[in-house]
Amino acid sequence: MQSLEQAGYFEVPGAHLYTVLHGVANPVARVLLVGPFASERHNSYLPWTRWARYLAARNVEVLRYDYRGIGESTGHFEAMTFEHWNEDVKLLAAWLKARSPGLPLILHGLELGALLAANAFQNGTGEALLLWSPPANANLALRSTLMRWVGLEQLLNFGDERKSASDYIRQLEQSSPVEVEGYRWSARLWSDSFLFNLPEALASDGSAAAAHQAPVRIVKLGREAAPLVKGGYVGYDEVKDFSWLFAQNSDWIASALAMPKESGHEPGD
Numbered sequence: 001m002q003s004l005e006q007a008g009y010f011e012v013p014g015a016h017l018y019t020v021l022h023g024v025a026n027p028v029a030r031v032l033l034v035g036p037f038a039s040e041r042h043n044s045y046l047p048w049t050r051w052a053r054y055l056a057a058r059n060v061e062v063l064r065y066d067y068r069g070i071g072e073s074t075g076h077f078e079a080m081t082f083e084h085w086n087e088d089v090k091l092l093a094a095w096l097k098a099r100s101p102g103l104p105l106i107l108h109g110l111e112l113g114a115l116l117a118a119n120a121f122q123n124g125t126g127e128a129l130l131l132w133s134p135p136a137n138a139n140l141a142l143r144s145t146l147m148r149w150v151g152l153e154q155l156l157n158f159g160d161e162r163k164s165a166s167d168y169i170r171q172l173e174q175s176s177p178v179e180v181e182g183y184r185w186s187a188r189l190w191s192d193s194f195l196f197n198l199p200e201a202l203a204s205d206g207s208a209a210a211a212h213q214a215p216v217r218i219v220k221l222g223r224e225a226a227p228l229v230k231g232g233y234v235g236y237d238e239v240k241d242f243s244w245l246f247a248q249n250s251d252w253i254a255s256a257l258a259m260p261k262e263s264g265h266e267p268g269d
Contacts, residue, residue: 005053009074010065010095011193012088018072019065019092029257030096031055031106032126034089034113035229037141037165040183041071043227044110048240049181054246060253063096070183078184079178082116082138082196088219089120104128104257106250110228115198120262121212122199124267128256131202131247133229138193142185144230148181207246214265219249 004023009016010182014129033052036044052062068084069077089107097105104127109117114134121129138269143165150165168178172190181186201211208216221229 010092012068012091015068015073017061017065017068017088017092019135020052022052022062022064024056024059024061026058026059027103028098029104029106029253030061030099030109031253032065032089032093032096032117033062034107034109034117035064036110037067037071037112037145038077038183040111041066042147047228047240051241051246054232055250055253058250058254059252061099063092065092070264073174077204078186081188085116086119087090089116091124093120106253106256107127108132109134111135111230112138115141115196116176118181118198118202119196119263121173121216122202122267126214127265128210128253129202129212129217131216131218132225133221134198134202134218136198138196138204139190142190142193144179150231162247212265215252217249217252217256221245 006021006023008020008021009037010158011017035041035048048064052064053060056228066073067080069080087220088160093107095117099190105125106128107126108130109115110132112135114131116159117126117129118131118134120126135144146168147165150155150163150168154162168180169190171178172185172187175187175188177184187218200207202208202216203217205216205218208218223229226241228245
């Protein structure tokens, strides 16, 4: 199945999101990919793009994008909040759904993107939800990125130039921004991250099934899935074969589409 990739910019309040639509002639469903956070976007870019192409080749239209203030999207990263990124998911999902209202829309998030997708789904967006390695809250995602960055920094710096994770966290807690892998984190981003949680109803497949009359799949990815998840490095991991992961999750999407259709997905309790 041949797909047509169309890059463009999607206007949101105060910014433009860089998007790539992996279009197909007669899609059976549409998927919104909500990727990982900040610098993790760069590490996971190649397999994330291949996943979009894998789905498009199977007649599933895909939209992927860069968060506001990240990658090719406009916006000042330091001024961004989880509310901004939440809004972007809702706006993109509405646009994608409007292309063919009768087709199911699947939200798929990775790591911090899984939190964004889960919160949108919890509030009634989409007909199915696929989560890869969702953390319990956004602070765990930020902390993991910070620890990885500190480890690399300590390999490169010596003496007084070396900073511990505690030094960075103390600075954030004292309302001073810090730079992590080229992105300037605000103190507000850090404090808000403790409050941006995975909905309790989506903590497991079992609780999700009880709360939502809609297909939900939650997958915990291990180190073998780097650089889609933290633990790998782009130069080494970019050539890895992810067909084992793509096939399993593509099969789940196909089975989800075959399930009896309800009148609509209702927001969870």
